[in-house]
Amino acid sequence: MIEPSQAVVTTPRRPKAVDVAEARAEAARLGCRYVERRSQGWEKLVETTGARAVLAVAHGDRALWLPGMTVPWRFHGGMAVLRIRRMIAGVEPDPFLAACDVRAGDRFLDCTGGACADALVAAHAVGEGGHVEVIEASALLHAVTGHGARHVRFGEAPIDAALSRMHVTLGDHLEVLRSLPDRSYDVVYFDPMFRETTTAAPGFDVVRALADPRPLAAEALAEARRVARRRVVLQDRKTGGELERLGLPELPVMSRYAQVRFGGLVFA
Numbered sequence: 001m002i003e004p005s006q007a008v009v010t011t012p013r014r015p016k017a018v019d020v021a022e023a024r025a026e027a028a029r030l031g032c033r034y035v036e037r038r039s040q041g042w043e044k045l046v047e048t049t050g051a052r053a054v055l056a057v058a059h060g061d062r063a064l065w066l067p068g069m070t071v072p073w074r075f076h077g078g079m080a081v082l083r084i085r086r087m088i089a090g091v092e093p094d095p096f097l098a099a100c101d102v103r104a105g106d107r108f109l110d111c112t113g114g115a116c117a118d119a120l121v122a123a124h125a126v127g128e129g130g131h132v133e134v135i136e137a138s139a140l141l142h143a144v145t146g147h148g149a150r151h152v153r154f155g156e157a158p159i160d161a162a163l164s165r166m167h168v169t170l171g172d173h174l175e176v177l178r179s180l181p182d183r184s185y186d187v188v189y190f191d192p193m194f195r196e197t198t199t200a201a202p203g204f205d206v207v208r209a210l211a212d213p214r215p216l217a218a219e220a221l222a223e224a225r226r227v228a229r230r231r232v233v234l235q236d237r238k239t240g241g242e243l244e245r246l247g248l249p250e251l252p253v254m255s256r257y258a259q260v261r262f263g264g265l266v267f268a
């Protein structure tokens, strides 16, 4: 996990005054060093600062670059956009939604935000009266996804509507869960980092580099059980062993994604 203290915040190559002001404010909020761009390329910035990650902040934009990347990572909805289009076209049910039994009007808590692909799919499924709250422990990931949920819009009405129903909070899910009342969300969902690497979805290498790698703690599961009205769901690798470690039965969901399975507790 790359900490904010190991990253620098800068602006685009030719910043406006508003970009500089926003970048300085974001650096202060994150506890990152602010560096003037001075038209430097990504590699040069890393070379001169020794940073492990560079966050370029402009008014309305966040771009994160790690050494080795060809293009910086922005919040783009990724596979979620394709999954929502497939749902709208009625092509096939989404295994994640089936596992979570997401219904219209639900309050859905995603305890492991990552790139927020699952959260965005859930935000589409809960519809107008629903809400998706997302918790993410990595400050740098949250800087991009939290900003994206608030400001990025794709010009595709169902996806933009879903984004407006999603809110991303920076924090440790155990602490957030402890602060929540009993039965305050319909579904509580966990998708922690796998211990072994898998074929990465687009944007996932960034998530892997920035993410909190801890496996799900039994305490967090116990809190989720208290907070959920209908279901607690955990995504695991087919051979991950996490469902067995935490004593969760596998949910009978047909998954196209051969590498994953879902388990959980069903209350209603």
Ligand SMILES: C[S@@+](CC[C@H](N)C(=O)[O-])C[C@H]1O[C@@H](n2cnc3c(N)ncnc32)[C@H](O)[C@@H]1O
Pocket: 111, 112, 113, 114, 115, 116, 117, 118, 119, 135, 136, 137, 138, 141, 171, 172, 173, 174, 191, 192, 193, 194, 207, 210, 211, 212, 213, 214
């Ligand atoms: C596999 S990714 C989730 C991917 C996500 N479902 C998606 O569709 O993009 C796991 C994420 O959970 C975050 N995470 C791990 N432990 C956490 C914790 N205790 N609290 C909050 N977030 C956590 C990691 O930083 C990482 O970003």
